[in-house]
Amino acid sequence: MTPARTAAVSLLSVACLATFLYYTILPQGPRLLWEPETTADSSVKMTVPDKFTPEIMLSAPRRSSASPNSDGTQAVYTVSTYSFESHQKTSEIKVLDIRSGTHALITNAEGVSDPNWLGDGSELLWLKSDEKGHTQLVVGRADEVGNSYVAGLVPAPVSDIKLKVLDVNRVAIVVSAKANVKGSLYKKEEESKKYSTGMLYESLMVRHWDQYVKPQRNALWHGILQRQKPHITESLGRYSLGKLTNVLKGSGLESPIPPWGGKDHFDISVNGIGFVAKDPELNPATNTKSSFYYVSVDVTAEGATYSEPMKYGKEGIEGASSSPMLSPDGNIAAFLQMKENGYESDKNRILLSDLSAPSTTVELLESDDGKWDRSPSSVGWSSDGKALLLVAEDKGTSRLFKLDVPVDEQSTPELPMPLTPQSGHIDDVKSLGADSPYLFLSASNLVDNSIYSILDPTDSSKPKVISSNSRNGSFLGLSPDQISDIWFQGSNEKVHAWVMKPSNFSSDQKYPLAYLVHGGPQGAWNDQWSTRWNPAIFAEQGYVVVAPNPTGSTGYGQSFTDAIKESWGSLPYQDLVNGFVYIKENMDFVDTDRAVALGASYGGYMMNWMQGHSLGKEFKALVCHDGVFSMTNQLASDEQYFPNHDLGGPYFAGHQDSWEKWNPAHFTANWSTPMLVIHNELDYRLPISEGLAVFNVLQEKSIKSKFLTFPDE
Template sequence: MTVRATKFTPEVLLSAPRRSAGVPNWNGSFVLYSVSTYSFAEQERKSEIRVLNVLTGESTLLTNQSGAREPNWLDDGSVLLLTSGDEGATNIVIGSVDGFQENNYTAGTVNASISNIKLKTLESGAIAIAFSALAKPDGSLYNEEIAPKYRSTGKLYKEIFVRHWDTWITPNRNSIFYGTLSKGSDISSQYELSSVTNALKGTNFESPIPPFGGTDNFDLSTNGIVFVAKDPKLLPATHTKVDVYYIPISDFTVASSRGLQEIARPGFKGASSSPVFSPDGKQIAFLSMKQDGYESDKNQLFVVPDVNRPGWVMHYFAGEDDKGAWKLSPDSITWRSDGKVLYFLVSDYGRVALYYTPTAFNQTRSLPKLFFRHNTISDIRPLENGRAFLSGTSMIDNSFYATIESDPSKPPRLVSSASRNGTVFGLSPSQISEVEWDGAANGTKIHAWVIKPSNFSDTETYPLAYYIHGGPQGAWGDSWSTRWNYAVLAEQGYVVVAPNPTGSTGYGQEFTDAIQNQWGGLPYQDLVKGFAWIEQNLDFVDTDRAVALGASYGGYMMNWIQGHPLGRKFKALMTHDGVFSMTAQVSSEELWFPEHDLGGKFWNHQADWARWDPSRFAQNWATPHLIIHSELDYRLTIAEGLAAFNVLQDKGIESQFLTFPDENHWVLNPENSLLWHTVVFDWLNSHVGLPKYSETDPAAKAALEGAMVVGRTGLKP
């Protein structure tokens, strides 16, 4: 970490090195990782691949070649990674971890952009390799840089999706390719890449599933490939059904004559995820949801005990009604190195925790047990002797690595903290606390995080920043973010309260499901009760100087609050990519989302859609309001932000509108993000008596001066 801050500002947040999940060798003595750093002075991002010596704590450079990515171990001393080749090609580069820059060589070149590399050593000594890449309709690799250009800019669509997340759909689809890396008979010979085969050619399947599917959508063993894909017979815009498929492959030169096989999930028609082979390749575990059309249904565990009998599928923790006996919904699964235990990463009470369960068939199916619940675990990798390597973050630490033993009674051992548990940023665990209040529904408790500024004094009071999360089936957790960072807002001089109201994940499926047909109902009431609780119980919070902000569903809630009594409690509001009109959700790409949460198809349930429409209450809007919406957001189109801003301006309400033509539902470019933070903080601070960020920080001032500002003052609606 090259940044040491006296004050944690957006510039520090965005320029701090970003470290990937760690990739340990088999005994965990060395860890590969990539790290990128953005320089505002040079307006340039630099990336490196490094190796950490766990024993000494020393990190050394492997390569800083532009385009180098996805380092993997071939063995404990050899590394494989990808580099960008000429005209859109990808080089597969291999070298010794000692002296990589001098001894590396190119084992093969794939004439396309590839990613999500997976490797498995075969009995022959060759290495099976699988990766994802775009494929043309005929199944061959697609390379955008050398592909023929269309004569017209027109696009004719005969089915939906038309566009998804931030891209327009084309005829090309994600696919999984496989081949081998082999050496000659000469002991000094180098690995060479074989020709590669499209595992999904002729199937109409797409995997990994856009826009976020990656290595978690398929797995590789010595016996074949397992993957998940949407049902190609159903419209992807109105269905979430994702099935699991197994392809036996004998030697990774040709597919088995048995061909592709679907793994049955009787009664389950929702999304499947996290397919993983056992270490010996003889079993498959995966997660699956029961409901089609609901992305936040409970994930339940299935295991195929024998890959040669893919019709034999065991449903773990099923319960009596297929709702699942386990209260929680795991996000992903990993086998322990001996194959006797499955690990789960699980959203659990504002964290991502680690749970485990034995896999032996003859053991009683007791529910998974908690192994470790602290911060947010983002990745787990098995190590020898039943150990495992963890990567994660917290509210004050942007990256930590740790190891665990097979014995849950032994606590994790910290290997590395990129920010030294926050001290590099001037942050401390003492800034973070948790509270609860009674929810709107009987018997519910609303959990919230409280984040104080690092210079907090219990003799002073601080304005409130009420932080509402997106989703709505999501949660604020003890994790790091460069987009919605609690601490960077608190450091402006706020006490941040980040609640997880009805609909949030990690508090049981019933709590998550309760938001259906309640978008402006129970969650809004939870927030009203929370504001009252803060007034009565947090004497260091000045609720007369309160602001509220949120994105996506949190942006919807800002617009909803604006039209209801809670809106008059705040000095200013901020909506990022929020919903203004429920009717406009018909223009979204994933139609199953509003159709599930609002009770059904728009034309059959117009009253249900209208019930929670923020635009119906525009006559009540009165609080100063900043609207942010970007042009590549195809989930919630820019018309939503423009409509809200038009109403505010037409009513004469103090308001501003910030937009980025090159950003999607998120703001990812560092220069754009710095401007985003500057505009947001200037807006909020000016309404609660805090100094404007642009007037106290040269980087913020430069960001504002470097942006186009349009508008005259003194105009009347």
């Protein structure tokens, strides 16, 4: 499943939204700001807040997924922390001792990122950017903190490093960096001075998400780290980076795919590089099709030679590709691809390609027979190469599944077997060491922003937690006891919703309702941490939060997701009506006479739709964040394939009726509910004119309203 089309919600926007509700609806006294004494070390005491606030959410340390070393004894990760005192973010690279659960700081130098193990269990490689936009490749050791050196300097910003140990003296690396039109490394400092900001376009797309499209493109650069002869004082020689080669030069391909592609768009083996890229012959504004490609690499003592990118796929599967992963022996590629071009939320199919024969690509669990009605978001390999590890949404959670790889073409694969319980959200999965059957999981949930655990695939019990960043939510002032869920009858099917209560909840009191509508619309509220729309922010201001997953949501079967097509204001709206009735009739601790509804992106569209329909009258206030006001203004959006799919086809090709049927602008005569409108300049899928139009109507109708914008976000 491609990422949901939630609005590009800035952290400041969410903080301001929460602050607005805090001061205008539930005024309370001052609260303690949580200031941890350390970012993750369990041996140091931390100050526990009385209440979880927007400031605490934004200043809480954020850990990346962790990566174990080759012997499974340590895991490396990054921590970023924002300070409200200095108004700056700091970054650290830390190592977790898996046996003891203790943490060690490797470096907190400015600009560090992307740590990777170099292969012997203690050597690390990471990136460090400087003020000139250059990037250093730094080598250090987990057992010799502070003893590091620069193995290479790239005179441009690079990121997303992946590596593969070739032998005791050589390591192959791949990084992503911008390339000029002719394939050379893009260095901003070499640009000639411009005397005009004019840009001329002859085809779509002109701009994408939050920036205008420029001639430079993402590219993958391959190089070799060669260990030099050791100095007399050294036991091992230092690595030195050789030439970086753009393996996409002259191909017309771009990878990682913008705007959000990263390490999940390519992989490296001893023999080559696998990656996904958009079809260069199709316009990216009106097509989602992308394919898997493979470049074979022959490394010799003199250097490396590269093949032209070779395309792999299966006829009839023509949608977006993602999550390419090469098998441990480097001979087989596993990747995900959707069937329908133009539909970014189609079901991901699981494909395997024998890299020696492009025509042999096969689909596992051919999906049209309904064998397994889940859409995996990522695929990986077990350490022995005999099974695939799939992460997929499942009824408001994200779970890990194991799928055995067929031994031959005649074998019929069994259905994926769930390895984790139906709770929390799996962010990343890695083998616990090169040959270990155990798995290392990075995860989160609605009250804990980072959890590292060990999973025995043969054990049906829960994974063993070895590190919780917030101690099961307690260091944030939260508790799992605040979370529950409900099911109610929707327009066609049962609908699931998460419920979050205040931490000081008392059953003999009644609480106002915060009714949250997610974006996408093909997305979901999951048991997952977020620094964007975090239900705990609202719960801790005294609300009972109900976050439903109506028609169109992901993780409840592909037919449930698909049902929103040409039904934006119909089935999901009725689900939300039914949910509100259920709350009123069954949750006696909720005061539905004091209710607010909030949503961003499609959720913002739904706020505008509700304004013109009966459900909107049930709320004291609505909050519309980057929502659609006029469906026809979606013609100004960057990704035209999205409205073309969801609204039945291009507006100009005879589909005006289906676009106009669900247009909130047609119902402004019915608007009456007070509203906060948040709309920022740099969301090019939802131009700011949409938010201004909403606010203008509200003001002209003398409806109590406020408009919040961040012009540079």
